[in-house]
Amino acid sequence: MLLARLAQVSREVAATSARSRKTALLAELFRQAEAEDVPVVIPYLAGRLPQGRLGVGWRVLGRRVPPAAEPTLTVREVDARLGELGKVSGPGAQAERARLVGELMGAATEDEQRFLLGLLTGEVRQGALDAVAVEGLARATGAPAAEVRRAVMLAGSLQTVAQALLADGPAALERFRLTVGRPVLPMLAHSASSVAEAVEKLGACAVEEKLDGIRVQVHRDGGTVRIHTRTLDDITARLPEVTAAALGLPGERFILDGEVISFGPDGRPRSFQETAGRVGSRLDVATAAEEVPVSPVFFDVLTVGDRDLLDLPFAERHAELARLVPEPMRVRRTVVSGPEEVAEAERFLADTLERGHEGVVVKALDAPYSAGRRGAAWLKVKPVHTLDLVVLAAEWGHGRRAGRLSNLHLGARTAEGGFVMLGKTFKGMTDAMLAWQTERLRDLAVEERTWGVVVRPELVVEIAYDGLQRSTRYPAGVTLRFARVVRYREDKRPEEADTVEMLLAAHPGVRP
Numbered sequence: 114m115l116l117a118r119l120a121q122v123s124r125e126v127a128a129t130s131a132r133s134r135k136t137a138l139l140a141e142l143f144r145q146a147e148a149e150d151v152p153v154v155i156p157y158l159a160g161r162l163p164q165g166r167l168g169v170g171w172r173v174l175g176r177r178v179p180p181a182a183e184p185t186l187t188v189r190e191v192d193a194r195l196g197e198l199g200k201v202s203g204p205g206a207q208a209e210r211a212r213l214v215g216e217l218m219g220a221a222t223e224d225e226q227r228f229l230l231g232l233l234t235g236e237v238r239q240g241a242l243d244a245v246a247v248e249g250l251a252r253a254t255g256a257p258a259a260e261v262r263r264a265v266m267l268a269g270s271l272q273t274v275a276q277a278l279l280a281d282g283p284a285a286l287e288r289f290r291l292t293v294g295r296p297v298l299p300m301l302a303h304s305a306s307s308v309a310e311a312v313e314k315l316g317a318c319a320v321e322e323k324l325d326g327i328r329v330q331v332h333r334d335g336g337t338v339r340i341h342t343r344t345l346d347d348i349t350a351r352l353p354e355v356t357a358a359a360l361g362l363p364g365e366r367f368i369l370d371g372e373v374i375s376f377g378p379d380g381r382p383r384s385f386q387e388t389a390g391r392v393g394s395r396l397d398v399a400t401a402a403e404e405v406p407v408s409p410v411f412f413d414v415l416t417v418g419d420r421d422l423l424d425l426p427f428a429e430r431h432a433e434l435a436r437l438v439p440e441p442m443r444v445r446r447t448v449v450s451g452p453e454e455v456a457e458a459e460r461f462l463a464d465t466l467e468r469g470h471e472g473v474v475v476k477a478l479d480a481p482y483s484a485g486r487r488g489a490a491w492l493k494v495k496p497v498h499t500l501d502l503v504v505l506a507a508e509w510g511h512g513r514r515a516g517r518l519s520n521l522h523l524g525a526r527t528a529e530g531g532f533v534m535l536g537k538t539f540k541g542m543t544d545a546m547l548a549w550q551t552e553r554l555r556d557l558a559v560e561e562r563t564w565g566v567v568v569r570p571e572l573v574v575e576i577a578y579d580g581l582q583r584s585t586r587y588p589a590g591v592t593l594r595f596a597r598v599v600r601y602r603e604d605k606r607p608e609e610a611d612t613v614e615m616l617l618a619a620h621p622g623v624r625p
């Protein structure tokens with residue numbers, strides 16, 4: 114497929130707000146694409162680079178190159194060239210990168226140059242395109258949209274499903290069943306501002322403790338156990354305690370969903386940093402396991418034996434969980450019948466906080482498991498509210514922080530898929546964090562200024578704040594009071610960051 118065609122569709126999709134038109138445009142594009150184009154077409158449509166980052170800054174991208182008259186570049190050729198670009202390193206790297214970018218831009222028409230520039234600077238990011246792409250794909254291949262959606266959910270990747278569908282037609286969907294040993298993206302939660310609001314919305318529900326650890330999906334097939342993170346990384350080797358626990362359960366084949374967390378000698382949860390440090394460390398697992406032992410605490414089950422439980426109501430899945438996993442290895446919970454029992458839910462939250470946990474997750478008893486979705490059936494309630502924002506730029510520090518990128522420009526997501534700046538912060542950073550972010554943000558820089566760098570909007574950071582206030586200085590018309598960094602969220606993609614709308618909804622008293 115020609116890059117020119119992709120650039121044209123990308124522009125047309127962005128220009129229309131009608132979902133049916135977007136679907137039609139994408140269906141047409143998929144009809145013209147070959148299966149081999151898919152690993153490039155899908156990320157490019159969403160404004161993502163399959164290579165992640167390329168290390169080309171504004172100095173290179175800012176140079177004007179005369180455009181080609183006719184489109185000749187194919188998407189696969191562009192991908193191969195960007196792959197080459199990503200490999201350049203060592204002395205003279207900048208000059209070599211500039212040469213490669215110059216060559217690529219010189220082979221592109223004006224329209225394609227604009228598209229490539231947007232792609233390389235992270236500006237063509239199109240939010241929420243995946244859902245429309247699923248419909249387009251279904252229409253292009255004659256597969257039922259609901260089945261394509263379920264396959265994408267289970268594969269955890271639109272790209273994998275699209276490639277299979279374009280190569281082999283609707284029969285390929287068979288390959289994407291829930292299978293022990295193949296991880297699926299976990300179900301996620303929305304926020305509610307209070308337990309009362311959550312219970313009001315959900316009716317009959319379970320109120321579960323929210324543990325501040327690391328999400329894990331544990332697959333056991335006979336004597337084999339595999340443990341995956343929320344981003345589907347395999348961390349089995351790092352968690353021997355969890356493997357042993359899974360092998361000790363009475364079932365031979367299952368998939369469990371839960372959290373691993375480390376409890377101190379007093380039985381209280383250790384800080385998130387300690388658990389994360391333990392789970393993140395690959396070296397000398399035996400010593401680490403002795404110093405910071407972790408425990409799995411499960412809250413859901415996706416498969417038992419050969420039965421796929423995803424579509425069962427949560428109440429029934431939990432009954433299966435209780436048969437398989439003994440109580441000390443399950444999250445604590447209370448079940449309430451609806452708003453008339455809100456006092457019980459509130460008592461449970463207070464008790465959970467007392468025991469040192471973060472808050473609760475309130476879950477509808479009748480809801481299926483929606484893998485990879487931030488479903489409305491799970492609502493988290495945390496007294497300390499934090500936001501997941503995206504770093505848009507960073508300023509060089511002064512004094513003790515000279516030579517470090519320090520003051521972060523924070524952006525919330527907009528409905529259109531872009532980002533809008535909400536404020537800045539240099540608070541809450543440890544020395545290690547400053548060193549890490551300096552290196553990481555330099556890699557992401559697309560523009561260097563005397564005051565700092567403007568970066569590709571990639572890095573998600575969790576921010577605590579004391580409130581929201583009106584502001585004429587920031588484009589959203591509001592800014593955060595006393596924003597401070599809690600932690601970086603490398604497990605989150607910028608598409609998962611909080612939106613301006615969510616922020617405004619959480620602060621009904623403040624209007625831009």
Ligand SMILES: Nc1ncnc2c1ncn2[C@@H]1O[C@H](COP(=O)(O)OP(=O)(O)OP(=O)(O)O)[C@@H](O)[C@H]1O
Nearest residue numbers: 301302303321322323324327328372412444474493
């Ligand atoms: N009982 C529980 N049920 C579901 N998730 C739980 C529970 N206890 C802890 N968690 C954790 O809380 C997360 C649910 O919140 P969400 O889906 O919004 O993820 P998140 O954005 O990482 O949230 P947060 O930053 O608040 O932890 C899960 O991914 C899981 O790691």
